[in-house]
Amino acid sequence: MISxxxxxxxxxxxxxxxxxxMFxxxxxxxxxxxxxxxxVETKRLADIAGIPNPELYGVIETARDMKALPALLAKPDGCVIKPACGSQGKGIIVIDGPLREGWRLSSGKRITRDAINHHVNNIRSGMYSLGGQTDKAVIEYRVKFDPVFGRISFKGVPDIRVIVLNGxxxxxxxxxxxxESDGKANLHRGGVGVGVSIVDGTTRCGMQFDRQVVVHPDTGETLTGITVPHWDDILVMAARSYDVTGLGYIGVDVVLDEKRGPLLLELNGRPGxxxxxxxxxxxRRHLAAISALDVAGASPESRVRLAQKVYGESYEGGALAPAPVSGKPVLDVLEGGLASAAA
Ligand SMILES: Nc1ncnc2c1ncn2[C@@H]1O[C@H](COP(=O)(O)OP(=O)(O)O)[C@@H](O)[C@H]1O
Ligand SMILES: [Mg+2]
Known part of the structure; x- marks a missing residue:
């Protein structure tokens, strides 16, 4: 392990x-x-800054707030219930829409009103919150993903994670x-992570639990060569998240809604x-290159252009070697990939 x-x-x-x-x-x-x-705080700041994010239907914090729950759930297109202070997809339920009795989850299973009440109470008690402290349940718009991801997603919404250093x-x-990941895109839950070029938003290679994957494990569709739409807008949104939070090292999660375009899902101060x-x-090498840039006073748009230039110079537009092989342990891949990237 140490070696x-x-x-x-x-x-x-x-x-x-x-x-x-260091970060x-x-x-x-x-x-x-x-x-x-x-x-809830992230959404408030994003709203002030005019950064689009899934519409907040309501927040359930106290026992009294529970009375408002039925009205918040009465959305024909469903909604998402999540802990305000959660992480790694824990405690999130994605509701597709109402059934005659109860609601349909994105996994296809049914959930009853009692089970939802119970879940919201668990969220409030802090079962899923970062430090175990009491929490709030956030009820928000359920994102309908852009059709570009239709063939490479299984019953849930893919998200785009961008690591942003100094904006x-x-x-x-x-x-x-x-x-395996039950409607959520988090990697700990068995989601697939696919590298994306900063230059043009094209997918490069994939992994699921420490192993390379070439096709989506459920749909069988190829993961590489897909261009994420609205790429420059997504990067500007990520860059602006620095100005909004004052945090120099963040993971920005963005989802692409088929009608509303890129939406800010959440920000992480300790990105994985x-x-x-x-x-x-x-x-390491790329973060050092970014640290050396003088970006004081630069606009988010100009920081994005700079990001694309530096990334392009380091990685020749994101070309990767060697070609991915399904099932190969990532340790081997990293060696090959990095050796050729450094060459
Ligand atoms: N509003 C939403 N609509 C559809 N899916 C969502 C929504 N919010 C979260 N999800 C799904 O759950 C995953 C995790 O959500 P996120 O808000 O990033 O919480 P966490 O902090 O637990 O990672 C997302 O990647 C997405 O797949
Ligand atoms: Mg997340």
Whole structure:
């Protein structure tokens, strides 16, 4: 295990300690973390800044608020219930629409009114919240994904994660729900992560739990060569999230709605590290290149142009080698991929 870790480090892959010390602690003032740790607060800030996000139907915090729940759920197109202070997809239920009795979940299963009440109470008790403290349940618009992802998603909404350093987008990946991940795109739940080029938003290679995947495990469709629509708008949204939060190192989650276009789903002040695996590249070298840029006073749009230029120079427009092979352990891939990227 230790030698595996050392190997990864040598390949420019950053680990949890390096991330915490060099980026999270150094770039993210603690007093600002609530802006991203509480989804209600993030939505409020996004609304003020005019960043589109899924419409907030309501927030259930107290026992009294529970009375409002039936009205909030009475949406013909469904809704999403999630803990305001949750992470990794925990405690999120995606409701597709009402049934004669109860509601249909995106997995196809039925959920009863009692089960929903019980779930919302669990959210309020803090069952899914970051520090276990009491929480609020957020009820919001259910995103209907852009048809471009129809063939590579399974019963849920894919999201796009962008890592942003000093307001400059660094790495991106597309996360796809699978049968295993139950309507959510989080990788811990078995979602597939696909590396995306910062230059043009084209998908490169995929992984599911530490192994390379070439096709979506449920739909069998090829994962590479898909261009994410509205790519530059997504990057500008990610870059602006820095100005909105004052946090220098964030993971920005964006979803693409078929009618509303890119929507900001949430922000993370301690973004995970598997984006390196999905991209078959370590973050260290690229983050160092971004740190060296002078971006003081630059607009989000000009930071995006800079991001695309620097990424293009480092990775020749995102060309990857070697070609992905299904089932190959990512450690092997990282070595090959990084060796050729460095060459
Ligand atoms: N409003 C929504 N509409 C449809 N799917 C959603 C919505 N909100 C969340 N999801 C699904 O759940 C996943 C996790 O949501 P997110 O808000 O990022 O919470 P977490 O902090 O737990 O990661 C998303 O990637 C998406 O697949
Ligand atoms: Mg998320």
């Amino acid at each position: 595996t870790w050392r190997k990864l480090r040598e390949k420019g892959v950053i680990g949890i300690n390096e991330r915490n010390v 999270v602690s150094a770039k993210n003032p603690r007093r600002f973390m609530r802006r991203v740790d509480d989804k 400059v987008p660094a790495f991106a990946m597309l996360r796809l729900p699978t049968a 590290l598997s984006i390196q695996i999905a991209n078959q590249r370590g973050l």
